[in-house]
Amino acid sequence: MTAVILSQGKCGLSRGITHYMVAMAISDILVLIFHVLLSEIVTYYFPSSFLSQTEICPSYAYLRIVSLDCSVWLTVTFTFERFINICCQKLRLRFCTEKTAAVVIMSMCVLSCLKYIPFHFMYEPSLIIDNIEWGCQVKTILFISAGWVAFSWICTISVSLLPFFLILLLNSLTVRHVLAASRVRKTLKRRGSGQNRSDSEMENRQKSIVLLFAVSITYILLWMTETVTFMYTWITISALDQNPTSPVYIANEVGLFLMHLSSCMNTCIYGLTQSKFRNEVKNAINFLITRVTKLIK
Helix, strand or coil: CHHHHHHCCCCCCCHHHHHHHHHHHHHHHHHHHHHHHHHHHHHHHCCCCHHHECCCHHHHHHHHHHHHHHHHHHHHHHHHHHHHHHHCHHHHHHHCCHHHHHHHHHHHHHHHHHHCHHHHHCEECCEEECCEEECCEECHHHHCCHHHHHHHHHHHHHHHHHHHHHHHHHHHHHHHHHHHHHHHHHHHHHHHCCCCCCCHHHHHHHHHHHHHHHHHHHHHHHHHHHHHHHHHHHHCCCCCCCCCCCHHHHHHHHHHHHHHHHHHHHHHHHHHHCHHHHHHHHHHHHHHHHHHHHHHC
16 A cells, blocks of 8 residues: 555655655565565464475575565665765755666665575475475585675675664764754854744755654664674674573564564654655545445445
8 A cells, every 4th residue: 555655656755755665665565475474474374385395495585585685775775865865965966866766776676686596506405205395404515615604694794784884874974964954054044134934945854854764763773683683693603592591592583573573664654754645545545445335335
């Protein structure tokens, strides 16, 4: 529903921002499908489903990591686009356009698909029953091959650490620029007129900043636990403790839960920060109720 409402362009947002938001909504629902619905629900309650067959398992793992990577990096590109729009006036006219947004989104999705192609060759069967291969376990060579170890680290850093710190950096730079620009504009207004009249440009910029910060800060907060857990195991050079009572294991499980939760937060953010989006949601619900009522009658 979010993707459909945003794609209609009735929420008062530019076409470039709309493209990013629609792409983020689609990638988020793919994360919920592959990571929550299929991984946490279907494979848990139906361990003998077709997803557990070795022929399907590598492709399923590939789709999981690609959907998560797309969701993460689309959030990064959205944050970067807002940073350019607010802080870099010379690049704004060339970068913050509908065409550029479409090219960036397509490029990010293609790169995510290409980056994780080796996932198709990482697994081997866990067991064989009636000549049917079941399960997926990582091949032993992955733990001793320098190339595979490097690939594993690159994947982890690409999905977790690098996006986290890029969003944090971009938001810090944006905040500093906005505070400096606000002080300058207030000073010029006082010197020019001596009156405290409203500034329509600053009001529009504030609305854009509220949306940016709401999306970015929510991402940072929900990914922080998983990122800190990964950094702890990285710095201490230790494997993740599989004891369910271990603080590190609990922190990792909580981090995974919050990470998955971040995929359904953007819709709530749009509803809280964008009045036109709320109105479009109400119109959609009223339309559905009217149609269902007519069908019943």
